[in-house]
Amino acid sequence: MAIVGHALSIVSLLISLAIFFYFRSLSCQRITLHKNLFCSYVLNSAFTIVNLITVVNNPKVVQRNPIGCKVLHFFHMYMLGCNYFWMLCEGIYLHTLIVVAVFAEEQHLHWYYLLGWGFPLVPASIHAVARKKYFDDNCWMSVETHLLYVVHGPIMAALLVNLFFLLNIVRVLVTKLRDTHRAESNMYMKAVRATLILVPLLGIQFVIFPWRPENRLAGEIYDYIMHILMHYQGLLVATIFCFFNGEVQGALKRQWMQYKAQWGQRRREHCSMRSTSYTATSITEVPAFMYHHDCNSEHLNGKQTEDSELVALKTGETYA
């Protein structure tokens, strides 16, 4: 059953990645961070599925205890760390953008890459060393050991720090920027709202994990919720960050309109035998900058502010 969740997650994440890579107009720094986040989720789900199929469901392998299954476990822990540290990178990026530098120029993303891909090696390695020395069971499968906190501790710390940053952003947006930069603060509120919903969802499994209710019905509900929170995370992330994103929906709608128009044109071409490329391109020549309200707000000063206000009014309450 867990395999189903992870497989669905992988599929939805790959679709989201395809959308982000195909629509160049959406591309900006925040989307780059999303792409990295989605990649780490895809890899995490892939490693989980491989782990489940080859090791957990396979007692002969566990008894043989090859070194490969411990290496697999190490990479699984590394990928788990990558997931949560990329969420932290998203939070830090938004915090720097909104609170510290207030819509300034583009940031250098090198340190984010280091924190997201490089740093999770540290808890994973420490866990591997500690496990080998003190709790070297077959394939490191046991979850009865407190040594797992070597990996889960930093993850929880990252989630708490992330939550703190996001709440700080909300505080700044609501109090300080409301009067001076109303339009931008509305847009950023939408951006932050998505992240602010995801972080507790991802983190709550660590909080309620020790407290399984005794009651049979409540216990089953608990199991279902934990199952969804743990195994459908990729799907949740892809849905909230990509499918529910107003820009992405707008880009997809435009593309769909374009295809419909081209299809219609092609059918009429057989009749009229006139080149329709002129008409087709004029449809796609919609000014791209008008739709960059969420991402490129950092360039919003001066004359483009009216356009952004226009778009903010047009797109109304789209879920960012």
Next chain:
Amino acid sequence: THYNHYKHSIVALNLTLNNMYSCSSHYGNAIEEFCLAKFKLDMEVLDQRQWCSWEDTVESYGELTNCTFLVALKMNCFWPNRMVDEFFIRVHRHYFHDCSMSGRLLHDPPNRILGPFIVVPILVTLLMTALVVWRSKRSEGIV
């Protein structure tokens, strides 16, 4: 007191078998009957999860070994011998088949070792986060 009960049964065995001067297949039955029964009782007292714990089982295991030795003496068998080996293989297969390679029950290290292993990565995480926040501030040109 259990051990004295043993010695009595060994003496009884001695009296009935004192005509036999060489080892026979009755040795296998003898150790099953006299030694394994007590070992079974001892292990049943323990929780099954403790069977892999050396500290909890070393005494009973020692008694079992001693018992097979005494029976071998009384029956004029060499010790150890093939029947004893097969006997112990069966015992291991039943009681100790899923113990880990190190031979001891796995348990967490003491808190003075576990503590630093958990706290240090958390501190390093917080430091690294602070570093990234500081560096991304600086890259704006705003210190």
